[in-house]
Amino acid sequence: MPSILPLSTTLDFRKAKHLLRRATWVYNIDEINALVGKTASEAVDLLLSYTDQTLRAPFNPKAGHNAEGYFLDDPVRTEKGDNDRGYITGWWLYNATRFPSLKYKMSFFLHTSFSMEKRVGGSRPIRYYDHLRLLDYYALGNIKIFATKMTLDPAMLDYLSNDQNDAGSPNENYAREFMELFTIMKGPQIGPENYTNYTESDVQEAARLLTGYGIDGGRTTFDPDTGIRCGKRLTNKHDFGNKTFSAAFNNQTILGADRQGKSYQELEAEMKRELDDFVDMIFSQRETARAYARKLYRFFVKSHWNDDVERDIIEPLADEFIDNDFEVVPALKKLLSSAHFYDADNDDATDEIIGCMIKSPLQLILEIMSVFKCDVPNAVPPEPAGDNYTEEELQECLNWTYGFAFKFLYRSVFQSIGFDLFDPDSVAGYPAYYQQPDYDRLWFDSSTIIARYKLVSAFLTGDDNIGDGRSASFIPRLDPVSYVEDNCANPSDPNSLIVELSDLLYPESIDTDRVNYFKSYLVDEGFQDYYWTSAWTAYKVDPSEDSVVRNRLNALVTAMVNAPEFQTM
Structure with a gap:
């Protein structure tokens, strides 16, 4: 069981490799x-201990505007767009x-739970940046508090038009998605406008409660808990009636307030109290805890499960959320330390x-880079920046920010592989996380599979053979000769080499036929076998003569990465 x-x-x-x-x-x-x-609990604790940011803010590849090297400090650039x-x-x-x-796996998990398209809500770079900062801040925090903070997130306010929701003309977009997708979920429809977990009238009342939230165009409103820019409460646009x-x-009735004789600050406090009461009401329902338990299970464990798993895994995870008032770490540790996982x-x-x-395409890309220890440039500007840059340091920052992350991944790979990071096609998110019955199998289709299989050759050659001609100016190189020499115990033995590589690359061991x-x-x-042994021995005698081993290893790595075994985890 x-x-x-x-x-x-x-x-x-x-x-260990599974975790x-x-x-x-x-x-x-x-x-x-x-x-x-290590025990599973000790291992999870270790993975929870890495929480710092290495790069404090996005680097500015157009540094002529800004001596500090961070474009968000540059007023000329904060209103720019896609780049x-x-x-x-x-x-x-x-x-x-x-x-x-x-932290960063959970940051992405929160994104899949509160999905937003960056080209809409995050169309202004500053809003997109603050949205990602909010995801990172609560990645290992409290989901209930995060849900409250997301309601005032300028990018989300813009994306789901809640900045246009006022007492005289309620807009139900955010209220509906908050309940249907972000928190309690619908449940089976059991009657006209009744979805088990809530009704259409609940959406309407929630929309009334969520009136009066706007975007601070001057970007001077900051959340007191996170220090991140946030929206503001517009008391003149809020419906203060009972809901x-x-x-x-x-x-349940969430009480409004009598506006007579109250100051602006007092009315703001009443709006905050209403929102807190609403979020408490949603999160006091067991179905909300179940919804997050299922999301966590689908993200980390498996897309499909039976009644036994629902009873013995999902329900205890829901209990963990409830018992810890929706702190995510206890439930996460319980799941990732379990025998079932x-x-x-x-x-x-x-x-x-x-x-x-x-x-996912993101997992595939980052795994190729990390498993083969590709030479990743240092994207951290020296402190202080400005005149203290050397040409080499500046080029390292540009190689990551502009040459690789922007030109290769953002403009080429993501658009070709059917995955645009932080920009799903709809508020429901990426189909692989919600679309029955295929779920993660949706990462493969006829339009994206070619780009997926071209990835490894791009890392081997340094050439962008994936996109539409706007080729990368830098791709971290995968050097299989150096990797095998530095990391494999007996690279001169072809059988030993393949077993060692396959044990690293694949979830399970391969049989003799695959070897x-x-x-x-x-x-x-x-x-x-001595053909390869001789070739490797000759290379070790004279490393400048590496064409035979390099060509063979390039072919081997390409075949092993593009094999079905490497596409799974």
């Missing part, structure tokens, strides 16, 4: 070995790839968890 109880053994290599893949964006042999021998959103995406990516941190909800919420609670080979998920298949990229048909 599925068991939420802690894994009773320490992590072996197989379980690292599912819980972080950084995956390589060193980080795997750092987890081997600057690309640089901000690169800022988040750089931080996410520095350490094996659960009465349906039987789904026990007919490591598929160690039964012997049923038909419900394997390890290796059951298709990697022999991959060996054909090192040893031509009809030749003995």
